[in-house]
Amino acid sequence: MKRTTGRDRDRTRRWRPATQAIRGGTLRSDQLEMSEAIFATSGYVYDCAEDAAARFKGELPGFTYSRLSNPTVAMLEERLCLIEGAEACRATASGMAAMTAALLCQLNAGDHVVAGKTMFGSCRWLVDSLLPRFGIETTVVDGPDTAAWAAARRPNTKVFFLETPGNPLLDIIDLAAVIPLAHEAGARVVVDNVFATPIFQRPLELGADVVAYSLTKHVDGQGRVLGGAVLGSQAFVADTLLPFLRNTGPTLSAFNAWVLLKGLETLDLRVRKMAASAQTVAEHLAARGLDVLYPGLPSHPQHALAMRQMSAGGTVMALRLPGASAEAFALLNALELIDISNNLGDSRSMITHPWTTTHSGLPEDTRRAMGITEGLVRLSVGLEDPADLTDDLDQALGAVGL
Numbered sequence: 001m002k003r004t005t006g007r008d009r010d011r012t013r014r015w016r017p018a019t020q021a022i023r024g025g026t027l028r029s030d031q032l033e034m035s036e037a038i039f040a041t042s043g044y045v046y047d048c049a050e051d052a053a054a055r056f057k058g059e060l061p062g063f064t065y066s067r068l069s070n071p072t073v074a075m076l077e078e079r080l081c082l083i084e085g086a087e088a089c090r091a092t093a094s095g096m097a098a099m100t101a102a103l104l105c106q107l108n109a110g111d112h113v114v115a116g117k118t119m120f121g122s123c124r125w126l127v128d129s130l131l132p133r134f135g136i137e138t139t140v141v142d143g144p145d146t147a148a149w150a151a152a153r154r155p156n157t158k159v160f161f162l163e164t165p166g167n168p169l170l171d172i173i174d175l176a177a178v179i180p181l182a183h184e185a186g187a188r189v190v191v192d193n194v195f196a197t198p199i200f201q202r203p204l205e206l207g208a209d210v211v212a213y214s215l216t217k218h219v220d221g222q223g224r225v226l227g228g229a230v231l232g233s234q235a236f237v238a239d240t241l242l243p244f245l246r247n248t249g250p251t252l253s254a255f256n257a258w259v260l261l262k263g264l265e266t267l268d269l270r271v272r273k274m275a276a277s278a279q280t281v282a283e284h285l286a287a288r289g290l291d292v293l294y295p296g297l298p299s300h301p302q303h304a305l306a307m308r309q310m311s312a313g314g315t316v317m318a319l320r321l322p323g324a325s326a327e328a329f330a331l332l333n334a335l336e337l338i339d340i341s342n343n344l345g346d347s348r349s350m351i352t353h354p355w356t357t358t359h360s361g362l363p364e365d366t367r368r369a370m371g372i373t374e375g376l377v378r379l380s381v382g383l384e385d386p387a388d389l390t391d392d393l394d395q396a397l398g399a400v401g402l
């Protein structure tokens with residue numbers, strides 16, 4: 001295995017994210033391949049039994065088993081570390097594997113978690129249904145209400161878990177204000193940074209302890225594979241996260257890691273273009289008189305905070321339509337270009353009805369308390385020409401009388 005400049009952190013840390021996302025962490029084999037190799041292997045061999053023992057002890061560098069680590073996956077992990085400004089990263093098979101591991105690896109029966117109320121449906125399920133089954137208490141607060149986070153703390157609070165902007169309502173949590181509240185209570189902060197992407201928001205710089213991703217979204221961003229990642233300090237990853245991951249096995253495959261590496265190469269370009277188009281589309285829809293929730297619009301309740309905390313409004317917005325599911329369905333069905341899909345962060349624009357899809361697994365009162373209604377739709381803006389997107393939205397809105 002030839003180590004290249006991509007492995008020299010003193011050098012790669014000085015690069016900007018767009019460079020890091022292309023060249024960071026490269027591990028070239030003796031073939032000196034240009035594009036990263038797919039190490040499609042479950043295991044590794046040793047020159048002698050002593051080497052096997054030394055590798056297991058960590059005294060000899062190298063891989064032992066792909067549930068624990070794999071060269072292709074390791075390249076992705078190092079690249080993600082660099083663009084996030086994290087010390088360490090572990091990739092997982094999906095975003096939900098990352099969120100579950102980030103929480104369960106550090107929680108015990110008798111602990112308490114405070115979570116923001118707006119989050120992806122499966123993340124809310126972790127908080128409302130899974131953690132309590134293991135004797136972990138949870139309190140859900142209105143994320144933008146900083147005082148609510150302070151008031152929810154208890155002596156046994158171990159984790160603040162939050163998503164900002166939140167899925168699907170795009171509400172913003174004040175990281176600089178909320179993170180110290182957790183630390184005062186001796187708790188860690190786990191941020192699901194999927195909506196913001198590492199390009200627009202860097203929670204670790206604001207003091208967050210752990211950042212977790214669905215790489216399925218913007219990092220692949222082309223509808224091909226699932227993946228996830230958990231990032232944090234070397235101590236957290238090595239001592240707390242790794243024992244959980246290596247023994248439970250939510251491992252990312254080498255092939256999927258390779259696809260995600262290819263996605264990372266264009267992440268910076270894609271999300272900047274998508275966010276610029278989202279801003280255009282949001283302004284267009286707001287000018288039509290629609291109720292648009294988008295952090296980049298001055299009408300967003302936390303617009304000033306969003307613009308302080310993020311360098312752009314992101315790629316996703318929500319629309320509150322008059323009427324219920326039938327009216328929302330009519331709009332989705334009238335679109336000719338924008339796909340009906342529950343994914344987001346993709347190069348193809350997609351529209352979702354959270355009430356009946358991404359958040360349908362949550363009880364009705366939970367959805368209502370989150371602010372999700374039958375008339376809410378979520379729009380993820382892709383890489384198409386924004387004029388084609390506004391044309392499509394205009395014709396569909398016209399067709400349904402809006």
Ligand SMILES: Cc1ncc(COP(=O)(O)O)c(C=O)c1O
Pocket residue numbers: 094095096097099120123163167192194195213214215216217226227228
């Ligand atoms: C904010 C957020 N977090 C986590 C996930 C879960 O990711 P995955 O589908 O890769 O498991 C999603 C998926 O929609 C999401 O939107």
